[in-house]
Amino acid sequence: MTLELAVAIAMFAGLVAYALFGGADFGSGFFDLTAGGTRAGAEVRRQVDKSIGPVWEANHVWLIYVFVMAWTAFPTAFAAVMGTLIIPLFLALLGIVLRGSSFAFRKYAETLGQARVFGFLFATSSVAAPFFLGTVGGAIASGRVPYAGRGDVWSSWLNPTSLLCGVVAVGTCAFLAGVFLTADAGRADRSGLAETLRRRTLLVGVATGVVVLGALVPLHEDAPTLWAGLSGRALPLVALSAAAGLGTLVLLVRRRAALARLTAVTAVGAVVVGWGVAQYPWLLVDQVRISEAAGAPATLQGLLVAVALAVLLVVPAMAYLYRITQTESWTR
C-alpha cells in the first residue's frame, strides 16, 4: 500500500467514525425537535440530554480530525473543496456552533422560556448540520468540485445527488440516534419512553430506507462514476448495509433495541465505507486521484505517527468513555 493511500484510509476512517458517532449525536436533535410540547416532550428531551451529554464534544472532534488530515495530507484538494463548497460548509458550521453552544446553555438554563429558545436552536441546527454536510459529500461524490479553479458555488451542492445525500444524512443520523436513545431508555427502565422512541425510530428507519431506494434512480444519471462504483466494487457493502438496516427494523419490532445498536451501526458504517470504496481511486471524483493530490512524503509519514498515537491514546480513552456511560450507574 502506498503512503498516500494509507493516509487517505486513516482520514476516511475518521469520516466513518464521525458519521457514526457524530451522526448519532446530531440525530438526537431530530427526536428533540419532534418530541412535542413542553410537557409531552420533556421525557424525550431529558433522555437526549442524558444520552449525549458526556459524549457530544468528543464525538465532534472526529470532524476536526478529518479536516486536519485533509489539509495536511491533501492541501490543494482541501483548498478546492473549501472554495467551491463554501456555502454548505458555512451553513454546516453554523449548525455545529449553534447546536453545541445551545445544548450547553439549555442544560443550565434557569427558566423554561430560556430552555425553549436554546432547545429550539439545538434541535433545528442538529437537523440542519448533517443535511449540509451530506450535500458536501454529494458534491464531491458526483464530481462537482474541480481540483483547479473554482466550481459553481450554488449548483455544486444544489443538485439531485447532493440534496439526496443531505436528506439521507439526516435520515441515517436520526435512525442511529433513535436506536441508541431507545436502548438507553430501556436500560434505564423507562419503558413508556422506550416504546415512544421505538415507534418513532421505526418510522424514521422506513422513511430513510425509502429515500435511499429512491435515490438510486437519480444517482444513476447524476453521478455515473459513483454509481458504477456502488453497483460494482462496493456492491457487497451496499448489500450488507441493506441487510443490516432491515435487520435493525426487525430487531426494533421485536423490542431488541440493545442488539439493534449493532446492526444499525453496521448499516450506516457499511454504506459510508461503500461510498469510499466506490469512489476509489478518486479523492475528488472525476477530478483528482488520491495519489496525485498528496502532499510531501515526510508530512504523510508524520501524519501516520499522529494516527498511530490516536490509535494508542484516543481509541482506548474513547472506548472507556463509551463503556462507562453505558453502565448502570451512569444511565440513571
Add this chain to the structure above:
Amino acid sequence: MITQVIPTIAEQVALLAGQATDPAGLHPAREQMALSLGWHIVLACFGVAFPTIIFAMHWRGIRRQDADALLLAKRWSKVSAVLFAIGAVSGTVLSFEMGLLWPGLMGTYGDVLGLPFAFEGLAFFLEAIFIGLYLYGWGRMPPRQHLLMLIPMAITGVVGTFCVLAVNAWMNNPTGFKLVDGKVTDVDPWAAMFNDGVWLQFAHMWLAAFMLAGFAVAAVYAAGMLRGRTDRRHRLGFLVPFAFASVAALSQPLVGHLLGSRLAETQPAKLAAFELATETESPSPLRLGGILVDGEVRYSIDIPVLGSIIARNSFTKPVEGLETIPEEDRPPVNITHLSFQTMIAIGTALAGLAALFWIARRRGRDLLRRRWFLRAAVLAGPLAFVALEAGWIATEVGRQPWVVYGYLRTADAAGENSGLWWLFGATLVVYSLMTAGAVVVLRSMARRWREGAEDLPSPYGPQLETGADR
C-alpha cells in the same frame, strides 16, 4: 483606548483606499480571523488553565476533607462545561476557516505547517473525552479516580498550546522547507514544528492562559467580597486561582523579555514597530506611548538608553529603525506599538499586584480586607483579557505584511471571494449571541448558587424527576 482606536481606524481607511490591488478576500478574511481567534483564545485559556486550577481545588477538597473546596470544584466544573462547549465549537470554526480564508496559505504550505495541527487534534480529542468523564463523574466514580480525570486535561492543555503555538511560531520563523522556483520542496514537518521560536512562544502563551483564567476567576470572588460576602468559601475561591495567576504573572516578564530579545535577529521590522523606532539610534531610547503621524513620532516619552538595554541586552546596540526596512515590508506601526505597550503595561501592573498581595500576606497583612485591593483584583480580570488580546494584536499585526515571514505575503494568501463579508457579518451576529447566551446562563447559575440551589436541574417541562440531575 481612544488613542489606540483612532490610529487604527486611520490605518484601516488608508489600507482600504490605498491598495486597490489587494484581493477581494483579504480584508474580510483579516477581520474574520481577528474576531474568531480573538474570541476563541479567551476560551482556549480556560481550556488550558482551568482544569489545573480545578484540580488544585478538588485535590484540596479530598485531601483535607474540605467541603468548601469540593463545592467550589464542583461548581467550577459546571462553569467549565459551559465554557468548554463554546470553546469547542469556536475551535471548530477555526479549523474551517484556515482553508476558507487563506487558500493561498493552506494550499501552498498546508503540508509544511499541518503536522502540529494533527497533534493538537489529538490533544483536543483527549480533552473532550476527559471533560465528559469529569463533568459527569461527580457522584458516579470513586472520588480519587474521578479527580484523576483532570490530569489528562492538564496535560493536553500543555500539548495543545504547544502545537498551536508551533504553527504560529513557524509563521514567524519559517523553516523545514525550501522554496525552489516558487515551489515548496524538501518538506520536513518536524523541523517546521520544532522551529527556533516555538519554546518561548509556547511558554509565553501557557503562562498567559493561567494569568487570564486565574485573574478572571479570582475577580469573580473579589467582586463577591466587595459586596460583603467575605465567608471562607469566597476567600478560598479567590486564593487558589489568584495563586496560579500570580506565579504566571511573575514569571511572564522574564519569558516575555527572552522572547522579545530574539526579535532583533529574527524580525527586525516587528521590533522596530514595537519600539516605535523610526530611525536607528545608538543607544536606542525606550519610547513610552506615542504615535507616528506623517512619519514623525509624536506625544511619546523617551527614556534614553533603556530601549537598547531591554531589547538588545546592551548599552550600545541599537534597535534597527524602520528606515532600514523597505516600505512595502513594514507593518502598520501605530497599532503594533500601542498594543505591545498596552500588554507590557498591564502585565507589569498585574505582576505588581500579585507581588504586593503575597508580600503583604507574608508580613501578616491581609489585603483581602482592603477595599482598594479587592477593586484592583476585580479589575485584574478584564485587564488580563485586554493584555492577552493586545499581545496577540502586537505579534500578528507586527508580522505584517507577511503571513509566513519573508515567504508569503498575507495578500497572496487570501482568496478573491468578497462574499466573505457575509461570513464576517454572520459570525459577528452569532458570536454576539453566543456571548450573550453564556453571560445570561453563567450569571443565572451564580445567582442560583447564591440562593442556595446546588444541582441546577434543567427546567424541561414539569419536574418529571425529583432529586439530583447532574
